Amino acid sequence: GESVGLHLPTLSVQEGDNSIINCAYSNSASDYFIWYKQESGKGPQFIIDIRSNMDKRQGQRVTVLLNKTVKHLSLQIAATQPGDSAVYLCGAAGNKLTFGGGTRVLVKP
Amino acid sequence: KAGVTQTPRYLIKTRGQQVTLSCSPISGHRSVSWYQQTPGQGLQFLFEYFSETQRNKGNFPGRFSGRQFSNSRSEMNVSTLELGDSALYLCASSASRGGGTEAFFGQGTRLTVV
Numbered sequence: 001g002e003s004v005g006l007h008l009p010t011l012s013v014q015e016g017d018n019s020i021i022n023c024a025y026s027n028s029a030s031d032y033f034i035w036y037k038q039e040s041g042k043g044p045q046f047i048i049d050i051r052s053n054m055d056k057r058q059g060q061r062v063t064v065l066l067n068k069t070v071k072h073l074s075l076q077i078a079a080t081q082p083g084d085s086a087v088y089l090c091g092a093a094g095n096k097l098t099f100g101g102g103t104r105v106l107v108k109p
Numbered sequence: 110k111a112g113v114t115q116t117p118r119y120l121i122k123t124r125g126q127q128v129t130l131s132c133s134p135i136s137g138h139r140s141v142s143w144y145q146q147t148p149g150q151g152l153q154f155l156f157e158y159f160s161e162t163q164r165n166k167g168n169f170p171g172r173f174s175g176r177q178f179s180n181s182r183s184e185m186n187v188s189t190l191e192l193g194d195s196a197l198y199l200c201a202s203s204a205s206r207g208g209g210t211e212a213f214f215g216q217g218t219r220l221t222v223v
Contacts (some may be wrong), residue, residue: 036214043214044199045214046153046212046213065167095165097154099151102149102152
């Protein structure tokens with residue numbers, strides 16, 4: 001079945017630096033890969049997605065990279081801000097949307 | 110437009126009881142997926158309903174069930190509650206089957222089983 005996993009449970013980053021969050025997946029049949037941000041006490045909020053036939057997509061201050069050869073997905077956040085502190089979830093969408101365990105990002109002032 | 114609404118926000122139940130949670134999706138969305146989120150297991154897929162039919166199911170026991178109404182609102186039910194069922198239950202609404210891109214989540218129902 002599908003599984004999506006994360007390399008690092010917690011990432012501490014200095015305000016203003018770039019953040020890189022990594023994710024591994026197992027099911028090559030996923031159509032989309034999606035990143036969500038979940039703040040304390042809230043449901044996950046969509047950040048950005050990428051189709052399986054792409055390798056890079058950019059949004060506002062975020063870039064998602066997809067390496068299908070090694071089944072790896074990453075989210076890059078430029079100029080990390082205190083408001084970026086949250087848990088980041090990667091998801092794989094095929095016939096259903098499944099998620100990895102999450103990475104907590106802590107932004108230090 | 111209004112977002113995904115889950116009720117209640119918080120719930121405390123006793124072992125052995127049953128519970129029903131509700132999710133109202135975004136207007137026009139026909140897919141509702143349910144997830145259980147715990148610190149140890151992360152966000153786990155329970156099931157998805159689309160046009161009143163269950164389309165997909167995760168690896169949960171039969172005590173977990175759900176349904177969807179003609180207005181796309183969905184309910185999930187957990188019978189014979191166990192302590193391990195304590196979790197944040199999230200629903201996500203989407204315009205397409207499978208959740209797909211841009212599934213919108215509600216704030217969740219925090220269930221505590223004592």
